[in-house]
Amino acid sequence: MSEKSQGGGCAIIILNEKEYVDSILSDKNLEPSKTNTFLSMYARYLYHEKGLRKKEILKELNTFMERNYPRYNPLDWSASIEKYANKAGKYPLCECKGVWITEEELKTMEEIHDKILARLAFTLLCLAKFQNFRNPDNHNWVNYSNGEIYSMACINTTAFEKDVKLNKLRELGLIEYAKKVNNLNIQVLYLYNEGKQKLFVSDFRKLGYEWKLYKGEKYMRCAGCGILTKRKNNTQRYCKDCSDKVRNERQKNIMRKRRKQIGGNLYEVELF
Numbered sequence: 001m002s003e004k005s006q007g008g009g010c011a012i013i014i015l016n017e018k019e020y021v022d023s024i025l026s027d028k029n030l031e032p033s034k035t036n037t038f039l040s041m042y043a044r045y046l047y048h049e050k051g052l053r054k055k056e057i058l059k060e061l062n063t064f065m066e067r068n069y070p071r072y073n074p075l076d077w078s079a080s081i082e083k084y085a086n087k088a089g090k091y092p093l094c095e096c097k098g099v100w101i102t103e104e105e106l107k108t109m110e111e112i113h114d115k116i117l118a119r120l121a122f123t124l125l126c127l128a129k130f131q132n133f134r135n136p137d138n139h140n141w142v143n144y145s146n147g148e149i150y151s152m153a154c155i156n157t158t159a160f161e162k163d164v165k166l167n168k169l170r171e172l173g174l175i176e177y178a179k180k181v182n183n184l185n186i187q188v189l190y191l192y193n194e195g196k197q198k199l200f201v202s203d204f205r206k207l208g209y210e211w212k213l214y215k216g217e218k219y220m221r222c223a224g225c226g227i228l229t230k231r232k233n234n235t236q237r238y239c240k241d242c243s244d245k246v247r248n249e250r251q252k253n254i255m256r257k258r259r260k261q262i263g264g265n266l267y268e269v270e271l272f
């Protein structure tokens, strides 16, 4: 595992990479912070889906950046782009639609009489299933850093408490650690794929909230981006980000209308 992924708490797990690349290509809306993630996927997309090879991949990545990245400077990016083009053939795109949680697994987690531990267990289970999907020889191991795991579990706590909570799951016989020193891998011991499929998880952005929603807490999926967010009232439709966007858009429209009206009749301006 890289240094970076151990420290940072911001793992981005994209279950369906092909769908993700297609969506970025069609609406051209790439958050600058996700540029590296996207470029590495796009390089693999061009290799496996479009049959392109290194020289053509380099050209396509550059063209994409010229068109979509604000103030693109090829010199700043050439090393990364070269690396992504070189590694493009190594792994195909992940096209995971989601993971099924079975009745037995749900029962095990519901028997944990500590809400936070249950949420942590649910997160680990989803991650183990996803890693099993990516690598059939994975055997229920999770190798994300503590920071990443807790961030996906939507649990905010100290580094010390993070270790304490994992140890509690271990005492309950639910997880085991890798025997090697300096290895943070965790093996999930309550994964029973054979059971009756009960809950399908297709979005890994807020795994902790997926569990809370399942447990009947007031969460909802945003009508804009689909992310799970706490429901504050019955008329709420969007997450914070999307509701800001919608408000801005509305404001722009009002301004546009107003400018038009000012051109016509000043007194018909809609005041807000």
Ligand SMILES: [Zn+2]
Residues within 6 Å of the ligand: 222, 223, 224, 225, 226, 227, 238, 239, 240, 241, 242, 243
């Ligand atoms: Zn949203």
